[in-house]
Amino acid sequence: MTIKTCIFDAYGTLFDVNGAARIAAEEPGNQALAASWPELAEAWRRKQLEYSWIRAVRDLHCDFWQVTEDGLDWALESTGLDKGPDAPAQRRRLLDLYRDLPAYPEVPALLETLKARGIGTAILSNGSPEMLVAAAGSAGIADLLDDLLSVESVGIFKPARPVYDLVCQRFGGTPDSVLFVSSNGWDVTAASSYGFHAAWVNRAGLPPDRLPGDPDVVLSTLAPIAGLEIF
Template sequence: MAIDTCIFDAYGTLFDVNAAARQAAEDTPDLAEIWQKLSADWRDKQLQYTWLRAITGDHVDFWQVTGDGLDWAMEAAGLDDPKLRERLMQLYWELAAYPEVPDMLGALKDQGRATGILSNGSPEMLQGAVRSAGIGRLLDHVLSVESVGVFKPSSKVYDMVGRAFGCAAGDVLFVSANGWDAASAKSYGFRAVWVNRAGAPVDRLPGRPDHVLSDLSGLPELVAGL
């Protein structure tokens, strides 16, 4: 079965979630030694809060969850600096794309594939990141969970792909740097690629990704061979 549609998670997959803390550390002495830990805690809490809110039904948008995660991370680091918080949140609107992303998306479009984003991010956050990275012309749809009011890995989120692209689940290759997201997409019925940038073990979940890559540069060749 040919792959017609390639769908990407956004944060950590196309966009570098560490970029905000790393950039802020360049001109903030208090962050020079701790920005990596701060960024990791921020991301961990951001994800944990999406899972918990999906279970409890207490939905808020991803901007709120991102701020809540940062507040926890800053308190854990002993940082009480409203101006730093404001700067870090502002930088999240402008996260850098990984270097290989534009060429990778361009190669998929040259192959005739439909491409899109399926993300927990709010529409405004995603628009900002896509615009900052200059990749809007390479995406057919940018889909936000705000359309269904629940975070991944709810099947309601993955359902959005079929509605937007008019395709069957088996015709979709779903790409995520989050192991749990790739596993959930596989269980849903997509073919899945896990972008394992950190070299982590595969998550012990019912779904297992069909392919594992260390970055996105080899994706067009992989898709061409499917």
Template sequence: MVEPLAPWRSKEKPGREVEAVVFDAYGTLLDVHSAVARHADRLGPLAGEFSREWRTKQLEYSWVRSLTGPARHQDFWACTVDALRFVCARYDVNDAAFIATLLDAYRLLSPYPEVPAMLRALRADGLRAAVLSNGSPMMLADAFGNAGLAPQIDALLSVEAVGVFKPDRRVYALAETRLGLPAGRIVFVSANPWDTQAAHAAGFRCLRVNRAGAPDEYGLAAAGVPSLPDLAGLAELLK
């Protein structure tokens, strides 16, 4: 169900107010569970749990490294590798070749099926599209290049430019600086409610992708943040 669009439009200001759409990458455009899904037969019935815990630890390590200061910063690939090592130890996965295969698969995550057409529709409508991600430049280049999405993206923005992970305010300011637009003329799209809340607090117009139909968090619905079950209807919504 789509929430009210009032925060995105103003009758007193004719013309397009939104000039760019900035997307989170992991979990929003790229399916973070597609790496394990490709090799689920090797993990058996616990594959889904394994993948979810890998993702949880990956984010946990990014937050802890941000909170403990610049001296503890390592890029998102290091967080991804460390998280996988932890989860493999938990599930007694010790085949080095298989672990390397999972990491290779994570570098080349699959986009959600509606994403390519959605990005083409945004471009046809004259909107700029960018990605603002925890991912390192290498991770983003590999994933979007492999998926064939790079030509539809005007900028792949990594937190490595500021040396701290989301939800630090400096990350969201990076989108304004690189696109040359104020936050109010950018729609920020994320499947992570904590990410959406942080962007909203930074002044962006936001949209939450809620693929799992999860409950509202952080008061996003009450704040007028629209929600979609996937990205197929985004271009039409922005019109």
């Protein structure tokens, strides 16, 4: 089956989730954050994901922005960055930066190539519609995507099956005409088990998750996607 649609996870795949903490740490007056921003970024992302999974299992869905705020608050407390007179302003700054995360450098060129070939492209994300519009706009890639698909339309976070249903509902065809791309191993295994072709962008060189569903290909960046033989 020829690939007709290429679907991307957003956070960690197209957008650098470490960008908010890294950029804030480089700003004047943030010495404490400069010394611990990698730890903060890792804890923030980990709790953001954990809270989304737990809410899905417990049927306690909420906007992903709430999960993002809750994850940040936990991370700030765990790193001791929740104290001091500047802590509230720093928290606001980190959240503002998260709305406008930078895209990875190879993203625009890849999307332009896929668009030129007539491949449908979209984001499929836990992010709320407002978050995705803001991120795609600030990264300058909104015009290169055919749609921004959010879990808010089904009211449950990934990796619930109804989330992946959104792709063929929007673009038609069958799952085997879709390439799903994510930096999250758990997301890739779920998409593969669903029936999508799956590419794992393993930027950190992590071992594979011990879950059903294997990626078709493992990459270190998004750049080689357009050259894959499955297109």
